[in-house]
Amino acid sequence: xxxxxxxxxxxxxxxxxxxxxxxxxxxxxxxxxxxxxxxxxxxxxxxxxxxxxxxxxxxxxxxxxxxxxxxxxxxxxxxxxxxxxxxxxxxxxxxxxxxxxxxxxxxxxxxxxxxxxxxxxxxxxxxxxxxxxxxxxxxxxxxxxxxxxxxxxxxxxxxxxxxxxxxxxxxxxxxxxxxxxxxxxxxxxxxxxxxxxxxxxxxxxxxxxxxxxxxxxxxxxxxxxxxxxxxxxxxxxxxxxxxxxxxxxxxxxxxxxxxxxxxxxxxxxxxxxxxxxxxxxxxxxxxxxxxxxxxxxxxxxxxxxxxxxxxxxxxxxxxxxxxxxxxxxxxxxxxxxxxxxxxxxxxxxxxxxxxxxxxxxxxxxxxxxxxxxxxxxxxxxxxxxxxxxxxxxxxxxxxxxxxxxxxxxxxxxxxxxxxxxxxxxxxxxxxxxxxxxxxxxxxxxxxxxxxxxxxxxxxxxxxxxxxxxxxxxxxxxxxxxxxxxxxxxxxxxxxxxxxxxxxxxxxxxxxxxxxxxxxxxxxxxxxxxxxxxxxxxxxxxxxxxxxxxxxxxxxxxxxxxxxxxxxxxxxxxxxxxxx
Numbered sequence: 001x002x003x004x005x006x007x008x009x010x011x012x013x014x015x016x017x018x019x020x021x022x023x024x025x026x027x028x029x030x031x032x033x034x035x036x037x038x039x040x041x042x043x044x045x046x047x048x049x050x051x052x053x054x055x056x057x058x059x060x061x062x063x064x065x066x067x068x069x070x071x072x073x074x075x076x077x078x079x080x081x082x083x084x085x086x087x088x089x090x091x092x093x094x095x096x097x098x099x100x101x102x103x104x105x106x107x108x109x110x111x112x113x114x115x116x117x118x119x120x121x122x123x124x125x126x127x128x129x130x131x132x133x134x135x136x137x138x139x140x141x142x143x144x145x146x147x148x149x150x151x152x153x154x155x156x157x158x159x160x161x162x163x164x165x166x167x168x169x170x171x172x173x174x175x176x177x178x179x180x181x182x183x184x185x186x187x188x189x190x191x192x193x194x195x196x197x198x199x200x201x202x203x204x205x206x207x208x209x210x211x212x213x214x215x216x217x218x219x220x221x222x223x224x225x226x227x228x229x230x231x232x233x234x235x236x237x238x239x240x241x242x243x244x245x246x247x248x249x250x251x252x253x254x255x256x257x258x259x260x261x262x263x264x265x266x267x268x269x270x271x272x273x274x275x276x277x278x279x280x281x282x283x284x285x286x287x288x289x290x291x292x293x294x295x296x297x298x299x300x301x302x303x304x305x306x307x308x309x310x311x312x313x314x315x316x317x318x319x320x321x322x323x324x325x326x327x328x329x330x331x332x333x334x335x336x337x338x339x340x341x342x343x344x345x346x347x348x349x350x351x352x353x354x355x356x357x358x359x360x361x362x363x364x365x366x367x368x369x370x371x372x373x374x375x376x377x378x379x380x381x382x383x384x385x386x387x388x389x390x391x392x393x394x395x396x397x398x399x400x401x402x403x404x405x406x407x408x409x410x411x412x413x414x415x416x417x418x419x420x421x422x423x424x425x426x427x428x429x430x431x432x433x434x435x436x437x438x439x440x441x442x443x444x445x446x447x448x449x450x451x452x453x454x455x456x457x458x459x460x461x462x463x464x465x466x467x468x469x470x471x472x473x474x475x476x477x478x479x480x481x482x483x484x485x486x487x488x489x490x491x492x493x494x495x496x497x498x499x500x501x502x503x504x505x506x507x508x509x510x511x512x513x514x515x516x517x518x519x520x521x522x523x524x525x526x527x528x529x530x531x532x533x534x535x536x537x538x539x540x541x542x543x544x545x546x547x548x549x550x551x552x553x554x555x556x557x558x559x560x561x562x563x564x565x566x567x568x569x570x571x572x573x574x575x576x577x578x579x
Contacts, residue, residue, distance in 0.1 A: 085121045085140070118143040122154075
């Protein structure tokens, strides 16, 4: 019947379309044939021709079951249907012998505690409306016998459990068997076999595992990698990258690259041995105790730490024709196409295309910038004498330490003796120094006079400072001022909000700007306090043993440090200030 209904509906739709087109054609033809006279036959022929040439409306046959899903689509999108049975409907029937039984619709419960408990859903029952709508092809029955044996039979799940010794559970195509420490599971493309705690083995479609804890053995693998551990031996693989070893004796790794980035390493800790290969830069590194060798396409290195070091270039493969050898601390010699360096105790010589430097304990000489600067010095074993010239900036400086130093250039003039010195940059600054430690300096921003480490006086633009250590400090700037006469006088002011904090002996003065004016307080600790603000004023004796406070709309007195309200409501701000 369900399939006939859509077909009947489709036929009715086609018939209605045909009738509608016939009526339209009749209207298009005009008056009846009898009214048109002799032309009626011709008009009828035209109408029949138009009816024959009229295209029928397309129609599509409805599917037999519009809500049906293929198994592939159902597996992909899943379902949100509630798998539980709905509440049973119908009359409830009970009987009590030889056990208690209760039935209602497709539901049945049987009890004979503690020997037997059974619950069943999906029972096929018949009545005036036919088979119960919740009946299934296979009933869902759960039963417990003697509080030890549990049994279930359903379309999806079967179970036989003798608690806690034996288990057999089927969930669709997944089956589990357990008998004490033995366990077996089977599913399409999967299985597990366990003998706890001796070994555990299983496989999946693209992976598997095996564990034997008492043998210190474990292994698992899949398409992405594998790991194996047998006692001290291990092997770890991630795709083509493999690491293995026998801890703590030997370790080895190989990334298995075939695209020009092969990397390998080997470590033997007892032999202090390490070796590494890198294909991408053709480099090798080997360490055997204090011996270190390294090689790549540009250079090779051989070291015996911490005494011998040697570097050799490889110009034939893109490197530099260089050679460096060090025997620490006795000797170093190195050459390259652009420089050379030779060092022995008491002597250094370095030569480059633009510089030549020689340093000894008695005499030193250096030229840089292709001879545009020149230094000659004697010492430091003997009194140091040096002469420096820079022809590019017309600088000439010379000294006989510690007696005299002088420097002349277009920018300024400096000289220094053990008793007096003068340093000047023309048009910018000038500084005088006099023994033992007096400096006087001026520059474009101000001046400063210092007698280290006691007196510091100066000004820079709109800021000034005066220090007489350790008793007096004064720092002033457009933003505020700090003055300290240690230890009796402290004053801090901030011009941004007219705030002042001042401590002089046992007196304290506080001030800051608030809406309407200033809020200030004066305290003579511990005897008396007085203060005013735009809202009123206050006074206290002994921090509140006795006191009075007047605000714009209230008044308080203090007796034995207890505040007491004494007025309010009628006082005005002007009256408060008048008092």
